[in-house]
Amino acid sequence: xxxxxxxxxxxxxxxxxxxxxxxxxxxxxxxxxxxxxxxxxxxxxxxxxxxxxxxxxxxxxxxxxxxxxxxxxxxxxxxxxxxxxxxxxxxxxxxxxxxxxxxxxxxxxxxxxxxxxxxxxxxxxxxxxxxxxxxxxxxxxxxxxxxxxxxxxxxxxxxxxxxxxxxxxxxxxxxxxxxxxxxxxxxxxxxxxxxxxxxxxxxxxxxxxxxxxxxxxxxxxxxxxxxxxxxxxxxxxxxxxxxxxxxxxxxxxxxxxxxxxxxxxxxxxxxxxxxxxxxxxxxxxxxxxxxxxxxxxxxxxxxxxxxxxxxxxxxxxxxxxxxxxxxxxxxxxxxxxxxx
Amino acid sequence: xxxxxxxxxxxxxxxxxxxxxxxxxxxxxxxxxxxxxxxxxxxxxxxxxxxxxxxxxxxxxxxxxxxxxxxxxxxxxxxxxxxxxxxxxxxxxxxxxxxxxxxxxxxxxxxxxxxxxxxxxxxxxxxxxxxxxxxxxxxxxxxxxxxxxxxxxxxxxxxxxxxxxxxxxxxxxx
Numbered sequence: 001x002x003x004x005x006x007x008x009x010x011x012x013x014x015x016x017x018x019x020x021x022x023x024x025x026x027x028x029x030x031x032x033x034x035x036x037x038x039x040x041x042x043x044x045x046x047x048x049x050x051x052x053x054x055x056x057x058x059x060x061x062x063x064x065x066x067x068x069x070x071x072x073x074x075x076x077x078x079x080x081x082x083x084x085x086x087x088x089x090x091x092x093x094x095x096x097x098x099x100x101x102x103x104x105x106x107x108x109x110x111x112x113x114x115x116x117x118x119x120x121x122x123x124x125x126x127x128x129x130x131x132x133x134x135x136x137x138x139x140x141x142x143x144x145x146x147x148x149x150x151x152x153x154x155x156x157x158x159x160x161x162x163x164x165x166x167x168x169x170x171x172x173x174x175x176x177x178x179x180x181x182x183x184x185x186x187x188x189x190x191x192x193x194x195x196x197x198x199x200x201x202x203x204x205x206x207x208x209x210x211x212x213x214x215x216x217x218x219x220x221x222x223x224x225x226x227x228x229x230x231x232x233x234x235x236x237x238x239x240x241x242x243x244x245x246x247x248x249x250x251x252x253x254x255x256x257x258x259x260x261x262x263x264x265x266x267x268x269x270x271x272x273x274x275x276x277x278x279x280x281x282x283x284x285x286x287x288x289x290x291x292x293x294x295x296x297x298x299x300x301x302x303x304x305x306x307x308x309x310x311x312x313x314x315x316x317x318x319x320x321x322x323x324x325x326x327x328x329x330x331x332x333x334x335x336x337x338x339x340x
Numbered sequence: 341x342x343x344x345x346x347x348x349x350x351x352x353x354x355x356x357x358x359x360x361x362x363x364x365x366x367x368x369x370x371x372x373x374x375x376x377x378x379x380x381x382x383x384x385x386x387x388x389x390x391x392x393x394x395x396x397x398x399x400x401x402x403x404x405x406x407x408x409x410x411x412x413x414x415x416x417x418x419x420x421x422x423x424x425x426x427x428x429x430x431x432x433x434x435x436x437x438x439x440x441x442x443x444x445x446x447x448x449x450x451x452x453x454x455x456x457x458x459x460x461x462x463x464x465x466x467x468x469x470x471x472x473x474x475x476x477x478x479x480x481x482x483x484x485x486x487x488x489x490x491x492x493x494x495x496x497x498x499x500x501x502x503x504x505x506x507x508x509x510x511x512x513x514x
Contacts, residue, residue, distance in 0.1 A: 034363070037362070037363045037367070038359045040362055040365060040367050040368050040369075041367060041368070041369050042367050042371075301356060301359060302352075302356065305355045305358075305359040306352060306355060317348075321347075
């Protein structure tokens, strides 16, 4: 029986890993299509039907490019940078509950690779380590623009992680657990957290944009000022890893937002349909993916709408608006818990 | 900034509604090789050296087009018509060599305007791409029209132009 559990987890691991890579791959295609549509263009449509083979063409192009490691760079750290970015991006999805329980041969298996009782903290740890990829890569390039970008990434991370953490504290107070599966179960029993914590959700969403280095907070890569920032000196698949890690991060962030605030795999009114438990589980997973894809769309939608913040505006927003708001949110949540 | 402006959100939502509206709007892209936009009837593209109705070259190598050419794209060498060549050239003098460098040319149409013999016209054809710089220097082989494949330039002879050409200064040209 332990063996069965092990095999199931291994299969689940591979499936989730594959899905996150495929989703990230097609996010690049989606990004270009959405950007094009919002600018009244058609976007890539030459490679394959509707341009669906475009990500493959991009990947082949990346692999074929010449691999350059600058002479003045710190080689070990230069290679470590994109590796960390990619590794941490892939690791975060381990604690996300992708669905309920599947019953196979009389035994119930959870669609979650690791149900850590500190799930949220694990997600935070991984996202924070991911910024090291940018910092190390930027520093090791021995290029002033890359270094500036690394500094920006570090300070942006500090100022936004704080507000994000405070928003999450209010969420934890309302749900009473750090485990992601407990939070989903709590939402299944009651209301979705977005209705309980609207302010917290807003803060979390804004900080999620900052954490994934997406517009309007893409200060670290900022083509116009920093020539691409931390990945200026990178070429070939190392650059590909950085860009790809961003899309995986976006996928994972969308999954975390859906799980924390939008009920995860919970579908309202699914219990009253009288379906078998396995069907309910699979439908729930599909519904989770619909939520995730919607948030990926929101990420892109915002990117192609808003201009980039200036750096002082970014810091002002982080420290003077989001942090006090998050603290206010905690106070309100605490008061509500005390009173009701 | 007012309070509503300083919290950014109303402006953000307004912007997002605009981009979402454009998301569903008709796209302006033209899928080029399959779908081509109609050119203006007086579009200025690849030049043609006209022949008259008897198949004789109209150009007399006067050099006015080369002189009027702002980027100096036109070069020519004049030669005298030998006896027996009357079927080839309209007047006693003709261009033995006539070259336009299409990389220099800015397609302004000044050569056409300068020409007293109605010999050179710009057409709505495009200059095709080439691999070599030298291939863009077009000689008489590419510029002179063929009798079996004449290029229509009536669209470029607008009423205003025709009126202008009625001037008796140009009567010798008819």
